[in-house]
Amino acid sequence: MSAATTATTGRPPVAPGTESTYKIRRRRTKRTAGDWTVLVLTVLLALLVIAPFYLIIINSFKTPADYSTGGPLQLPGEWTLDGIAKFWERVDFPLKLWNSILISGMVSILAVLVSVLSAYAIGIGRVRGRTWIVVLFLLANMLPQEALLYPLYFMFKGVGLYDNVWSVIIIFTVIQSAFGTYLLSSVYGTFPKEVLEAASLDGASRWTILWRVVVPISRPTLSVLLVFFFIWTWNEFLIPLTFLISNDNQTVPVAIATLQGDRLMDVTTTSASALLGVIPTLIFFLIFQRTLARGITAGAVK
Structure with missing residues (x-):
């Protein structure tokens, strides 16, 4: 059956x-x-997201004659590295790459450090007027960059940091830490008091509680902030364009934009510049994707 x-x-x-x-x-x-x-x-x-990457890739390995004959959608008749080599030599790409890595890396580390210290005082230290302080940090993060250029220009001009990578590092450290403080203060405000009281009874100071208890527990959130701060700073254009005027201090996005306007590059070299500009961020994201995924899902599971 x-x-x-x-x-x-x-x-x-x-x-x-x-x-x-x-x-x-x-x-x-x-x-x-x-x-x-x-x-x-x-x-x-x-498909809409992948389409621009597809166009950049296929046009980066074309010759100008191949592009003019077949257009932007046709595969290269002959794969060549001439566009990439041309852009590499024109802008001194290794130097621009190092400037971007230095600025983005320093900003991400310093901004996370400042955010932790500020949020610890606001969220756990329970300073007076903490709500208004958090609102102030939120409003500071919402200010448009155009409103900051004029006063920052005269300030860094006066202290001798204009056309110096440290001017951009300081500016973005303050901007990114404003968002980080706003986010972490709300996280630390819900931190279990029992854990803090137990550490205090064991004789731990506030400094020890911060680095031995609070930071290890909130490490997934800090890792997410580190990744976001790096990518956000890497993609910044207006402030680096304004404060880094010399060729030796420019970042990758600024080098791409200034070279397009100054030398009138062909489309294949422009595509190669865009490809070289996006590859480092993709590599950084792929390296830290597990850290990013763990940090995002950490708040959903207790």
Whole structure:
């Protein structure tokens, strides 16, 4: 009987009384029209995101003659590195790459450090007027960069840091730490008091509690901030363009923009510059993607 049932229905026999359960589970796994709509929209959105990268890649390895003949959508007839080599030599790309890594790395580390110290005082230290202080940090983070250029220009001109990478590092450390303080102060405000009281009873000072208790527990959140601060600073353009005017201090985005306007590069070299500019951030993101995923999901599980 069971063998016949298997042969006719294509599925193993079901014990009496469980047929309805099997039908319910099968009905639940059946995709609806809404599910297919979401899937199609997701695929279309993924294609829209991938399309610019595809155009950049195929046009970076073309010759100008190949581009003028086949257009931007056709695959290269002959794969060449001339565009990449041309951009590499024109802007001294290793120097620009080092400037971007130095500025982004220093800003991400210093901004996280300042955010931790400020948020520890506001969220756990419970300073007076903490709500207004957090609101002030939020408003400072919302200020447009155009409003900061004029006063910052005269300030760094007066102290002799204009056209110096440290001017940009200081500016972005303050800007990024404003957001970091706003985020971490709300996180530290819900920190378990029992843990802090237990450490205090063991004789730990506030400094020891910060570095031995608070920071290790909040490490996933700090890792997320570190990754975001690095990528945000890497992609900044207006302030580095204003404060880093010499060729030796420019970052990668500034070098790409100034070279396009100054030397009138061809499309293949422009595509190569965009490819070289985005590769370091992709590598950085791939290296720290697990850290980013752990940090994002850490707050959902207690």
